[in-house]
Amino acid sequence: QQTRRVRKEENAAVHVFNGKLTENIQPNVSYAIWVAAATVDGQGELSQKSIVHVISASGNIRITVQNLTDTSFNLTWTMDTSATSYRINVRFPMEGNYPVSTFRENMVLNASSSQTSIVVDGLCPGTKVFVGVQVVYVNNFLGPELWPENTTQEGGEIHMKGTQPVVLFTKIDQLEPRRMLLKYNLITGIAVEQYYIYYTYDQDTAPVKHSAPQMSHELDGLFACQAYTAWIRPAFPTCPLTELKEFYTGEDTKAPPKSVNVVVYRTDYHNSLNITWKPSC
Known part of the structure; x- marks a missing residue:
């Protein structure tokens, strides 16, 4: 044996x-x-x-949520005497068919071994977040994620107070073949000082982001004969994206070609370039 x-x-x-x-x-x-x-x-x-x-710790620290408001809450926990620090994970629900680059980034907060509370703020009114605490031990060993009392057992779900800001497009005007005016309006929630406008013509390409304080925004220098997708986020950093809208640019005989690509080829005697592009329309 x-x-x-x-x-x-x-x-x-x-x-x-x-x-x-x-x-x-x-x-x-x-x-x-x-x-x-x-x-x-x-x-x-x-x-x-x-x-x-x-480790000698049981890992069963007691976690509670206090002073919940529209945009923040106070997270408290009992002390673990073996802890070297604490890690607080704040996660947001996955969003729809938006490019990954515009998803809300999860928050990771750190607290010292002597801390037993932390304020989590900058959150979006009327939405839900998932919160958990991990004890960090010697050699950065992470204990299991523990959730606050009176939250769901699927990840510490917390519902923020207030009403979620929801923004909808009201109209998209074509000012010129490659120039568009996006108009939108706040349907629910408190007034915000500015909005983030995103647009792209390719789901695999990082979208362009604009900040706009008014209820309309002009896009210029777009590709001709191209389908675009635009969407909006209220200026709260953690608010979800609220609408996808598709629009099309017009034909423009003076528009530049699209998708220009240059490849260098090396031969025994010289270099050569292979240049490819797509017509604007």
Whole structure:
């Protein structure tokens, strides 16, 4: 029968066993463990070392949400005496068929080992977020993510107070073949000081972002005979995108070609260029 040998680094002891090594394991100690097979032919080669830190904490800190408002809340937790710090994860729901580059980025906040609370702010009224706390131990070992009391068991869901700002396009006017005027209006929620306008003609290309304080925005220098998609986000950093709208530019005989691509070829005697493009219409 094949058995295994494990050597504990702190005293170089060798243990022969068939199951888990559980004796004399001390809390708050780092162990380097490696394994070798012991057969009738003797001991085999040692495996690579595996470093493990044994923690004494139960990991069951108590987390609560207090002072919930439209855009912020106070997250509190009981102290873990073995913690070196705390990691607070704030996640937002996945959005629809928007380019990934415009998704809201999840927030990661850090608190010192002496902290037992943190303010999470800059959130969007009337929306939901998912919050969890992880204890960070020695050697940056992360404990399991724990969720606040009285939240869902699927990830610490919290509903912000207030009404979510919703913006809709009211009209898109074509001023010239390659010049468009986007008009939009705030349907629900509190008034915001500005809006973020995104547009792209290719889902694989990062969209262009504009900041607009008024309820309309002009796009100029677009490609001719091209389908575009535009969408809006209220200026709250964590508000979701609220509408996708498609529009088309017109024909323009003076418009530049699209998708210009240049490839350099090297031969034995000279270099050459292969230039490709697509007509504007």
